[in-house]
Amino acid sequence: MIMLTLAQRELRALFLSPLAWTVLAVLQFILAYLFLSQLQEYVQLQPQLRMMNAAVGVTDIVIVPIYGSAAFMLMMVVPLLTMRVISDERRNQRLTLLFSAPLSMTEIVLGKYLGVFAFMAIMTGLITLMPLSLLLGTHLDLGLLAASVLGILLLMAAFTAIGVYMSTLTVQPTVAAVSTFGVLLLLWIINWAGGKVGDENASGALQYLSMLNHFEALSKGVFNTSDIFYYLLIITTFMVLSIRRLDADRLQH
């Protein structure tokens, strides 16, 4: 599988740079801190919860907020990881290596995308180790945990697709990073204006576009195909745009 070869190289290149290791370390450290403070809060709340006979447990109080914070932090981190995918290769005139080989543009773009996404999956795996450590002492709502993990994986798949596309647009990695962050933030907060738009259709459209809405549904354990479809739509759109943009490199005027 030629795409896996490309993905493997991409992943390896990421791990050869200090940036990826730093990102992993910082993210893990901050989330561990949040995790511990959340756990502390749960320990304090536990007697009251028992008295109220409430339907919420450790998964809702400790784990769901962790993934919420992780999602927000990843919005800032993913642009740093995707920025070099194409732009750096273009800047160092290394795209010729791929263009001269018997590869199609689709294979090149998807290969690189898969490589970066594999890194994101590893990152998710590391984050998930923290909630799983609670299994040593208590029972978890594994269904809810799975929904949260799926939610964050889909979110990152969408983030990465947007990041890869932004990277095809420029030769400067920093420009790619800043513009990716801009797009992600806009998609995150786009529903804030939702209530203020008078038109109901427009407001609904803004609500639909918001990544936050679709992510929150999953992290509450609500598995809805329309949310999955939303992510697939974003991934496909930006992959197709990337392929077209890279193809246009050969047509430059």
Added chain:
Amino acid sequence: MTAQTLIEVEHLSRYFGPIAAVNAINFELRRGEVLGFLGPNGAGKSTSMKMITGNLAPSAGRIRICGHDLLDQPKLAKAEIGYLPEQPPLYRDFTVDEYLQFCARINRIAKGHIKTAMDNAKQRCGLTEVGSRLIGNLSKGFQQRVGIAQAIIHTPAIVVLDEPTVGLDPIQIREIRKLIRDLGQEHGVILSTHILPEVQMTCDRVQIIHRGKLVFSDDVSNLNERMQSSSLLLTLRNPPSAAALSSIQGVSQVEVLGPNQFRLLHATTRSPAEAVAEQSVKNSWGLCELTPERKTLEQIFVEITSTEQHTEAAA
């Protein structure tokens, strides 16, 4: 059947905005041939190379690689090409082995053959010893060789090298020229350069490109003929008068360069060198130097392009 045609290029053009970087060029490359692409900077050499290797879409024209149209069947066509661009596309964080392994894989070499292909390429380019070193730590000459190894790893029918000897020291240049000659035995090689002696040493056929047009295309022997000197540089310890020199048979004109130095112009077909030496001994002029002057690339260009302009003006 004689040598197989590897590349056919018909009416190839490329415009950047209103500027024609390459203007309707036609040529062919056969197996076992080293074709030199010669031209001054900005003549359109690199643009042509990029189009042949599928890195740049042509504005017009057709390129067929081993019978496959580059636009209709890019994968089949590209599998037959190895390309070293002006700047070698290297991953500086990778070791030579890792890099070549990646190149072998993206060129779809079967898993079982990768090891042999890598060893072969490394051996041909003299990289056997540096396999486990990081590319970024290698000298420019070695990096250039890694670039060439990358281009030949899948034993393509055609190897395209864009200015492969730029920035190398004289010993490395000689080694790489030898490598190019070796490659020319079984592959078809296109070599782009602006160094004239390089073409004379390595190529079988030469094409001169100037302002996007092919102005000369012939065997190297014919180029050499064109380049044959039409002047001699002469230094004498006891020089006679210029008139005495110009009376020697075959000398058409004498330029006095210094008190002891002269340039003798003559017809390209017959050199008066022998007569000059004879006279010098007979009259004890004290011959110190007698050198046929070679034409430089610039002179050839001026000659070829000026005749072009003449014919154009006449037409």
